[in-house]
Amino acid sequence: MVVLKEYKMALVMLALFIGIPLAVNSTDVHNVIIYILIYAMVGEAWNLITGFAGQTSFGHAAYFGIGAYTSTVMLEYFHITPWIGMLAGGLIAVIVAFAVNFNMFKLKGHYFAIATLCVAEILKTIFSKWSWVGAGDGIALTPINALISGAPTSAWGKIAWLSLDVRNRLPFLFTTLAVFCVVFIVCAALERSKIGFYWKAIRESHEVAESIGINPRNYKLLAMCLSAFIAAIGGTFFAQFFKYIDAVTVFPLSVSMIFVLVTVLGGLGNVYGPIIGSVIYYSLDLLMRRMTGGASSGLNLIIFGALIVLVTCTEPRGIMGIVDRIRQSLAGRKKVGE
Amino acid sequence: MAELLKIENITKKFGNLVANEDVSFTVNEHEIVSLIGPNGAGKTTLFNSISGYYPPTSGKVYFKGQDITGKPAYEICRLGITRTFQVVQTLKEMTVEENVMTGAFLHTRSRKQAQRDAAEILERTGLTEKKNIRGGSLTIIDKKRVEIARALATRPQLLMLDECMAGLNQTEIKDVMELCVRLKEEGLSLLVVEHIMEAIMPISDRIVVLNAGKKIAEGLPQEIVNNEEVIKAYLGDRYNAESK
Amino acid sequence: MIGQIIINGLLNGCVYALVAVGLSLTWGVMDIVNFAHGEFLLWGLYASFWIWALLGLDPLISMPIVIVLIFLLGVLTYLVVIKRVLKVSGLTALLATFGLSMVLKNLTQFFWTANYRNVTNTLVSNRSFKLLGMYIRQDYVVAAAGALIITLLVTLFLNRTKTGIAIKATSINKSAAQLVGIDTNRIYAITFGLSGACVGAAAALMASFTPIYPEACALYSTLAFVIVALGGFGNIKGALFAGLLVGVVEALGGYFIGTSFKYLVVFLLYLVVMQIRPRGLFGW
Numbered sequence: 134m135v136v137l138k139e140y141k142m143a144l145v146m147l148a149l150f151i152g153i154p155l156a157v158n159s160t161d162v163h164n165v166i167i168y169i170l171i172y173a174m175v176g177e178a179w180n181l182i183t184g185f186a187g188q189t190s191f192g193h194a195a196y197f198g199i200g201a202y203t204s205t206v207m208l209e210y211f212h213i214t215p216w217i218g219m220l221a222g223g224l225i226a227v228i229v230a231f232a233v234n235f236n237m238f239k240l241k242g243h244y245f246a247i248a249t250l251c252v253a254e255i256l257k258t259i260f261s262k263w264s265w266v267g268a269g270d271g272i273a274l275t276p277i278n279a280l281i282s283g284a285p286t287s288a289w290g291k292i293a294w295l296s297l298d299v300r301n302r303l304p305f306l307f308t309t310l311a312v313f314c315v316v317f318i319v320c321a322a323l324e325r326s327k328i329g330f331y332w333k334a335i336r337e338s339h340e341v342a343e344s345i346g347i348n349p350r351n352y353k354l355l356a357m358c359l360s361a362f363i364a365a366i367g368g369t370f371f372a373q374f375f376k377y378i379d380a381v382t383v384f385p386l387s388v389s390m391i392f393v394l395v396t397v398l399g400g401l402g403n404v405y406g407p408i409i410g411s412v413i414y415y416s417l418d419l420l421m422r423r424m425t426g427g428a429s430s431g432l433n434l435i436i437f438g439a440l441i442v443l444v445t446c447t448e449p450r451g452i453m454g455i456v457d458r459i460r461q462s463l464a465g466r467k468k469v470g471e
Numbered sequence: 472m473a474e475l476l477k478i479e480n481i482t483k484k485f486g487n488l489v490a491n492e493d494v495s496f497t498v499n500e501h502e503i504v505s506l507i508g509p510n511g512a513g514k515t516t517l518f519n520s521i522s523g524y525y526p527p528t529s530g531k532v533y534f535k536g537q538d539i540t541g542k543p544a545y546e547i548c549r550l551g552i553t554r555t556f557q558v559v560q561t562l563k564e565m566t567v568e569e570n571v572m573t574g575a576f577l578h579t580r581s582r583k584q585a586q587r588d589a590a591e592i593l594e595r596t597g598l599t600e601k602k603n604i605r606g607g608s609l610t611i612i613d614k615k616r617v618e619i620a621r622a623l624a625t626r627p628q629l630l631m632l633d634e635c636m637a638g639l640n641q642t643e644i645k646d647v648m649e650l651c652v653r654l655k656e657e658g659l660s661l662l663v664v665e666h667i668m669e670a671i672m673p674i675s676d677r678i679v680v681l682n683a684g685k686k687i688a689e690g691l692p693q694e695i696v697n698n699e700e701v702i703k704a705y706l707g708d709r710y711n712a713e714s715k
Numbered sequence: 716m717i718g719q720i721i722i723n724g725l726l727n728g729c730v731y732a733l734v735a736v737g738l739s740l741t742w743g744v745m746d747i748v749n750f751a752h753g754e755f756l757l758w759g760l761y762a763s764f765w766i767w768a769l770l771g772l773d774p775l776i777s778m779p780i781v782i783v784l785i786f787l788l789g790v791l792t793y794l795v796v797i798k799r800v801l802k803v804s805g806l807t808a809l810l811a812t813f814g815l816s817m818v819l820k821n822l823t824q825f826f827w828t829a830n831y832r833n834v835t836n837t838l839v840s841n842r843s844f845k846l847l848g849m850y851i852r853q854d855y856v857v858a859a860a861g862a863l864i865i866t867l868l869v870t871l872f873l874n875r876t877k878t879g880i881a882i883k884a885t886s887i888n889k890s891a892a893q894l895v896g897i898d899t900n901r902i903y904a905i906t907f908g909l910s911g912a913c914v915g916a917a918a919a920l921m922a923s924f925t926p927i928y929p930e931a932c933a934l935y936s937t938l939a940f941v942i943v944a945l946g947g948f949g950n951i952k953g954a955l956f957a958g959l960l961v962g963v964v965e966a967l968g969g970y971f972i973g974t975s976f977k978y979l980v981v982f983l984l985y986l987v988v989m990q991i992r993p994r995g996l997f998g999w
Contacts, residue, residue, distance in 0.1 A: 189806065237986075239993045243748065247944040248989060251982035254937070258979040327576040327585070330565075334573045337562040337606075343544035344522070344554050345625050346577040386937060390750075390813060397810045402564070431821035431929070438817030445811040446799040 140321065142405065147314065154306050163302050165419045169411045170309045171370045172395050176407025177320045178363035179392040184402035185329060186356040187336025188238070192249030193364050193392050195256050196226040198383035200365025201372040202260065205272050215277075215297045219369035223362040230361035231354065238353045250386060257384035271379025274372065276300065299374050309370055313408075316363055321404045323359075332356055336402075364392075398444065400453025409452050473500045474536075475660050476521070476552070476629055481530035483513070483520050490516040491527070492684045498629065503651060503661045505671045507695075508681035509704065514664045515557055517681070518633055521662075522554040523547040534629070549577065553627035557634045557664075559614045562621075563607030567598055570606050570617050574624030588624060596620040596650065612643045619650065630654065631662045636670050644670045672696070680704075719849045720966045726851075728962020729859035730921060734935055735942035735954040736866050737913030743949015744886035744906045747797060750812040753936025754819035755911050759785045759918025760927045761823055767834050767922070775838055775857070778919035782912045789911025793904045801903070824929040837923040858920040865916045866955050869909070873951065882906055886949055934978075941985050947995030957996060960984075 150170075154163055179193050203225050204218025233252050240248055261269055277298045299305045323329050334342045335349045342349050372378050382388075391414075399410025417440065421433035448454045476498040483491040490513045498504045506514050520527040526541035533539065539547055553574075562570050568589055575588035593599045596616050601609070606617060615635050622630060632651075636644050644667065651661055651674050665671040671678070672692045680688040680695060682704040688695060695701055738752045762781045763774040774781075796815055800808040834840075839854040873879035885892040885902045893899055925931060942961050946953025961981050968980030988996065 183806075236990060240989055241993070243742070243948060244944055244989060244993060244995065246748075247940055248986060250937070251941065251985045254982045255979050255986075258976060258982075262975055325582060327580050327582070330569065330573045330576055330585075333565055333569075334562055337564060338560045340524070340544075340556065341560045341562060341621075343524075344548060344556070345574045345621060346545050346548035346553075348543070348545045386933075393806065394810065394813065397806050401806060431824035434817050434821040435825060438814040438819075438821065441814030442796055442811050442818070445807050445814065446796060451807075 143317065143321075146408065150310055151307075154303060160302060161419065163306055165415050167306050167309055167370075167374055169408075169415045170306075170313045171367050171374065172391060172415070173408040173411035174309075174313050174316050174370070175364045175367035175392045176396040176399070176411055177316050177404070178360040178367065180396050180402065180404070180407055181320060181323070181332075181363075182353070182356045182360040183393075184396060184406065185324065185332040185336065186353050187332070188353055188356070189242070189246040190249040190357075190360075191246050191386065191389050191393070192251070192253035193360070194384045194386070194388040195249070195253040196230060196361035196364035197368040197371070197388065197392075198253075198256060198260065198378075198380070199226045199229060199361075200368025201378045201383045202266055202272075202368075203365070204369040205274060205372045205378055206266060208277070209272060209275060215369055215373055219366045222365040222369055226361040226365035227358045230357045234354055234357045238350050250389070253384055253386065253389055257380045260384060261380035267379065269379065271377060271382070274376045274378075277373075297373050299376065305374070309374075312366065312370070316366070317404065317408070319363075324404055328352070328355065333402075394441070398441065398451055400451040400456075403451075403453045406451060406453055409456075413452060474498075475500050475502075475534065476662065477531075477533040478517075478521065479531040479533070481517065481520055481527045481532070483516050483525075484528045489684050491520065491681075493530070494681065494684075494686045495530075496679045496686065496689055498660055498662050500628075500660055501655060501658060502676045503655050503663060503674055505675040505678045506662065506664045506681065507666075507668070507671065507678060511683075512681040513684040514681055515633060518554065518631060518664060522552060522631060548625055548627070551626075551628040552631060553622040553625045553629075554631035555615075555618045555622050555633055555635055557637075559611070559618055561606035561609060561614045561617055563605065565606055566603050567606065567609070567613075567617055567620075568593065568602035571598075571620045571624050574621040577625045592620050592624050595653075596623070597646075611638055612646075615639070615647070619647075623654075627659065629660045629662060631664075633664045634666060635663075636665060636667050648674050718847070720970050721963055722849055722851060723855070724963035724966030725959055726855040726859040726962070727966065728959035729862040730917060730958075731935075731938055731942055731962055732955045732958025733862035733866055733917040733920070734914055735939045735946070735958050736869060736951055737910040737917070738936075738939045739943045739946070739949060739951060739954040740869075740882075740906055740910040740913070742943055744882055745797070745801065745903055747801070748809045748812065748940075749910070750809060750936075751792065751816035751819055752910070752914065752939060753932035754816045755785055755788060756914040756918050756935055757823060757927075757929070757932045758788060758819060759915045760922055760925060760931060761827065762915075763919050763922035764832055764834055764927050767837075773838050774834055774919045774922035775861075778861075778916060781919045782915040785911040785915030785918070786908040787911075790904050790908040792911075793907035797903070797907065798900070820929050829929055832927040834922045834927070840923045852924075854924045858924070861920045862917065865913065866951070869913065870951050872909075878902070878905060882909075938978075938981065941981065945985050945988060945995055947998030950995070950997045953995055953997030960996075 150166070154166055175193065175197055179190060183189050200219060200222035203222030204215045207213040207218040207221060208215055237245065237248055260266060266272065277296055297305065297308060331342070331347050331352050334345070334347060335352055339349055368383060371383070395410035395414050396407045397410070398414060399408065400406035417437060418433070421436055425432040444452070474497050478497070479495050481491050481494045482489070494517060506517065508514055519525055521532050523542050523544035523546065531538060531540045534550055534552060539550060562573065565573070571589040571592055572585045575585040579585055579588070593602055596619060598613070598616055598620055601613060609617065619632070619635065636647055639647065648670055651663070655661060663671065675692050678690065678692055678695045679686060680701050687704060688698045688701045690698070734756060738749065741747050741749050759781050762784050763777060766772050766777040766780060767774055792815065796811050797808065800811045839857045842853040843850050844853065873883055881892065881897045881902050882905065885897060885899050889899055938961060942957045943954055945961070946957035964984050965977045965981050969977035972980065992998065
């Protein structure tokens with residue numbers, strides 16, 4: 134019960150995420166919600182290593198891309214369902230994260246951040262030249278039922294729910310939501326656990342962490358591997374949703390920066406940060422595109438960039454900082470009222 | 472009394488600079504040993520060598536008979552030596568309780584258990600009322616208390632305090648002195664680096680004096696205040712006059 | 716052949732170095748990761764282009780104007796944005812500069828569309844000369860020489876002038892600098908301006924051989940990040956050397972492994988070097 138009380142906000146949000154797609158019958162809105170969930174998912178992943186363990190990554194697109202490519206290749210070439218593909222992708226992402234970062238944590242601060250950027254850029258180059266995975270042309274995904282026989286096609290059908298076919302838009306949305314919920318719960322549980330405490334101690338002071346028996350390298354490596362796994366799952370959902378991937382859509386710095394953006398905008402080191410940041414980012418994005426008549430003029434991004442500058446200049450802790458402030462002032466008023 | 476920590480001929484060089492030269496001493500169980508010396512005598516360097524922050528250039532450190540020279544700091548902590556820092560390092564974004572819980576997690580995976588352990592230590596260090604305050608917004612004395620509490624939560628056998636009284640006022644110093652004595656009575660050993668003589672003399676069982684990296688004296692507090700070389704090197708005329 | 720490749724790499728590297736020196740100033744002195752650095756360069760390029768297109772001035776001649784313009788852009792950025800996020804811990808400042816980069820980049824698209832633009836028929840374009848059997852493009856040589864001279868001037872400024880020394884003092888210890896009476900706010904504004912001036916100069920030098928469009932500087936800014944880290948933060952000499960190194964490695968990689976893999980080699984270089992020197996080539 135205590136836990137329920139602490140995560141009251143999460144329950145309210147969950148209700149909204151179920152209610153709004155059912156109430157609003159618009160593909161545009163459904164698409165935005167799917168985007169929100171996918172980027173919030175990877176944002177949660179990024180938050181583990183950067184928000185909790187304090188190691189800035191500018192290269193999470195690497196693991197996002199590995200997930201997208203692995204599940205897509207397994208589906209297209211071997212006709213294996215993305216459910217298995219995403220686990221395989223997660224596993225490969227963990228192996229890569231482990232191998233790359235095994236000796237990387239001796240780099241501190243920005244030096245580490247630039248190293249993560251390099252890893253993603255290297256993968257981007259490799260995948261854009263690797264002909265087996267389509268090289269520069271990328272891979273366009275075939276509808277799942279054409280590849281896996283027996284996969285049901287009708288929306289709301291019995292197993293259509295689980296086919297991960299984006300043409301059944303609502304089932305796809307709710308599947309994404311369910312997976313996001315699992316990710317959220319895992320991250321929230323980690324934060325409250327010994328591991329979460331150790332990550333934060335490392336973030337706050339490396340020296341103190343060591344003095345109380347924490348091996349910083351191992352805990353950072355753990356954060357990185359978990360983070361890579363979740364990012365890869367996000368990548369799988371992205372591929373299934375977008376129905377097309379190539380190296381420059383999944384691996385570039387601009388994609389890594391979206392994960393940074395939604396999390397820091399919402400609140401770094403806060404489990405609600407990525408989801409709130411993502412909601413704001415993509416609903417504003419939709420709004421702005423509608424208002425300015427499409428993305429070609431760049432006006433939507435100008436307004437958007439200016440908003441980001443404005444938020445950071447007024448509330449450094451992100452939207453969650455504003456939420457906290459409102460909550461405190463409400464609590465203060467209540468006390469005065471009593 | 473059994474020997475707990477044994478330092479044998481520790482030398483530490485940074486390039487040409489010799490920070491510690493051939494220092495040896497021991498700390499026994501249930502004992503408060505103080506490490507004193509003027510600024511730049513190499514006290515903190517020695518602390519860092521013992522607690523694993525960097526390996527000594529030569530010499531050995533034994534803990535309960537086991538050679539721990541050059542082991543990483545986190546392993547040394549797990550063996551039973553926990554240190555604090557000269558410049559207080561509170562985990563700023565975490566509350567007092569969370570600070571202490573982080574230490575307590577060394578011996579448990581369970582959050583509840585860590586919370587119980589922390590509660591007990593908060594009580595002992597007089598921090599219970601402040602447990603929900605963020606580390607970053609504490610006063611100096613409370614930050615130092617938190618640092619000691621966090622170290623205690625790892626249940627060390629040897630607690631190493633690096634100038635934990637610097638910057639405190641008379642009453643606060645007295646608080647810390649009492650805490651040290653209480654910890655000793657509870658069975659801990661303490662190795663204390665300190666500047667403030669008045670505070671350290673009455674609570675120390677033994678004192679080791681460093682000057683320019685070398686050990687120049689070791690003995691009971693009374694012997695140290697009367698030691699000519701120590702007076703000359705460190706205490707100066709003022710203390711000499713007072714003690715007479 | 717190898718000589719030719721190395722020369723081309725070095726010439727390219729000089730321009731990389733100049734862009735990186737600018738970035739290194741703000742990164743080293745203020746510990747601010749300026750994601751809008753590439754956009755400063757972009758605005759420099761557009762400034763050069765429009766001065767050339769409207770007034771007919773060659774980019775090399777209009778260089779002082781562009782330097783001043785981007786210097787002002789830098790100062791303005793500091794006063795309006797950076798100043799407010801400077802004291803905040805975490806990644807807030809980074810996010811602010813990222814937002815700024817979105818604004819600056821998309822403004823160019825909004826005003827001048829996404830089309831490619833080129834400055835043509837400049838004083839140095841389309842000419843090359845032969846030296847020791849190697850063909851050397853005149854525009855590259857001029858850009859490289861200009862980049863070296865400006866880097867040298869910046870170094871002299873930091874070491875010899877009162878303001879320069881104040882900048883260095885502030886980068887080492889902000890509060891100590893304040894104690895001895897340095898107005899750190901002013902110093903930061905100047906540092907940001909100076910950082911802008913560097914990319915302004917780089918833009919003027921590059922304008923004659925770089926296609927100008929909103930995405931033109933993405934690669935330059937990514938490379939600048941890698942170069943600054945490779946050289947060691949806040950180390951001008953490191954940035955210069957790392958810039959040259961990256962230029963050469965990129966050229967050699969392009970020749971031996973393939974043009975499309977040349978940046979891969981650069982990123983690999985960073986990962987390998989950092990294993991040996993975790994604080995950069997010139998870091999301590």
